[in-house]
Amino acid sequence: MSSGFVGNVQAKASEVAKEDFDKFKALASDAAKSGAYMYPFKGIAYFCTHRALWKPFASRILPTLGLTAGVLGGMFFLTYLPQLAVLVFVNGPLAVFTTVLLILNESSMIVNIISRNFMLQDALLDTFDGTLVSKNATGIVSEGRQLKSGSDPIARLGKIMKSPFSKFTPKALVRYVMYLPLNFIPIVGTAIFILIQGRGRGSSVHGRYFQLKGWSQSQQQDWLERHTAPYTTFGTIATLLEMVPFASMFFAFTNTVGAALWAADIEQKNTQMTAGTAPNLRESAKKSE
Structure with missing residues (x-):
């Protein structure tokens, strides 16, 4: 009986492992097909080669750099040794590096909360809309703001008719703190923690796009659930x-x-993401009208 029970447990474990592996393989395939992993790097190249998009960035660079320096310096000065003392028990010699990664992640979180809510919100909104205008997607941008004539994509941006990006929510902070202990697991834990943060970040990167499309919360959720892997990939690289x-x-x-x-x-x-999905969303949009 004992050997039979052990055999059943092993068979079940093998079945679960196979299911998880198949799910991971399917997600990885979806991410690769979508090409989402390339867009953070395309963004770097496009931004560097389109000077008109630099205006919002230039207007916020000094105060944001000052904030970053203050937060990073304060976090290393105040929290490096206490966190190292905790992580050294679970990570051993690797704690020197995992503590640095943890503080960088924590500092990034703090800077994001402050800057996106109080310093960068309008500039990032103009950058997003300006990029769409430069890609001739003026039809979608005109759904959310007035557009002027001209060739400069930033100068063409007029009065905002729809409210900008949603601000950082308390739920995101709770989720961040809740998963913070994963960093106690050597290497793998930190990687999982960053992946979880990347998934949360990925779900918000198209908040403005969904707003311009006029999609409801249920439509947005439907789209994100259909494309979990691409958005998680983008969000992880962005993080x-x-x-x-x-x-x-x-x-x-x-x-x-x-x-x-x-x-x-x-x-x-x-993109391959639009094959078969957008029509479903259009149908659900018509039903909701």
């Missing part, structure tokens, strides 16, 4: 880029550009 000290603000803008480029491709049906 890692924004963890780079003093370059986090630059990457916040390039990630915004990348998200807008992605939205423009979705709008123009230049």
